[in-house]
Amino acid sequence: MARESLEKSKIKFLLLEGVHPSAVETLRQSGYENVELHQKALPPEELKSAIASAHFVGIRSRSQLTEEVFEAAKKLVAVGCFCIGTNQVDLAAATKRGIAVFNAPFSNTRSVAELVIAEAILLLRGVAEKNAAAHRGQWRKSAANSFEIRGKKLGIIGYGNIGMQLGVIAESLGMQVQFYDVVNKLPLGNARQVPSLNQLLAQSDVVSLHVPETKATQNMIGAEQIAQMPNGAILINASRGTVVDIDALAESLREGRLAGAAIDVFPVEPRSNDDEFVSPLREFDNTILTPHIGGSTVEAQENIGMEVAEKLARYSDTGTTISAVNMPEVALPEHGKSHRLLHIHHNVPGVMSAINTIFSENHINVSAQFLQTNEQVGYVVIDLDAGYSDLALEKLAAVDGTIRTRVLF
């Protein structure tokens, strides 16, 4: 169990993987100057040592925050994923320690959708192959197997923020949009939800994946699924590398079944730009292989930097958990001269009653109380007169089921 109550100058932010400078500026404007910056993801042992003294950590998709890393992060209050995906974070390990995890759910959505559309156009025109040949001195002027995007069928797997944005842009270019999702979704424009993955695969000229990394999406596109796609179809994956069986994809390209593929994410990605990229897809001219840059635009990174840094600063200042992915969401006003106690606990019967008994038995006047729970944890925030906060904090920390307490001055 941990307790914190620190001055801003002592609160340390560890920002990894070249998070945009807008994050540092946003933190500075909120009064947080104690920021350690790294341009790369750190290897596990270095990460454990750097995170040991950090109260907040900011990562992108490369850093793996495992149970072991959290075990080393004794002071950690919150994680900021400066990206959409949170699969690189062991959320259960964070939650059981009362560590809030934030992300930027849509700051790079448009960037991914634009890249996918561009790739669909290039692959339908055979540009990847012709470009590779031209670099080798070969002139391949031909209209054979070169198609307009207009009128083609786009099959989107995962109709969330990116899938929907992609569908809207594709439709504006004259594509017919259909999607498969495990949840019933409101189709935008003329898009149409289809009931099964196989149906989507069988009737799409271009298939694009926009699902999160989960157990259910692991290798969701393998040999069997590729076999459902029409000859000459195109596969695009800018979601997560675990979603497509790369060997099966390589085999279908070798057989000439698919006309091409654009892959931005890989089962194993180099940890830094200095490491070699190894993939069976390197041999195919008709693939566009990009180094996980779907969200890597200046616009997206700048916005993400501001958005996530602001969420971390707000959580530090007020306890607000809006848009946390693993904590009950509570929007909190400023607490003025009151002291604010934050209490994260296992969501089991009796905790709230024990907390409120503390206030009544000790005649502590509470000026505001906010409570929100999810299946695992409860998060209660209590504003009270400054003179009572030490006593209340001590007693709250002793309540059965307490995970973490914090006081804000």
Ligand SMILES: NC(=O)c1ccc[n+]([C@@H]2O[C@H](COP(=O)([O-])OP(=O)(O)OC[C@H]3O[C@@H](n4cnc5c(N)ncnc54)[C@H](O)[C@@H]3O)[C@@H](O)[C@H]2O)c1
């Ligand atoms: N290449 C990049 O740089 C890049 C950038 C941003 C996001 N991403 C990846 O893209 C993913 C999607 O992003 P988003 O913002 O659209 O997420 P989102 O949460 O808004 O949408 C995901 C959609 O997938 C659906 N889904 C989940 N499991 C499914 C399954 N088994 N079958 C079918 N549908 C399923 C969900 O219902 C949801 O509609 C992210 O999780 C992230 O991993 C990659």
Ligand SMILES: O=C(O)[C@H](O)COP(=O)(O)O
């Ligand atoms: O989840 C995401 O937003 C993308 O995969 C981008 O990750 P990155 O910030 O590491 O480029």
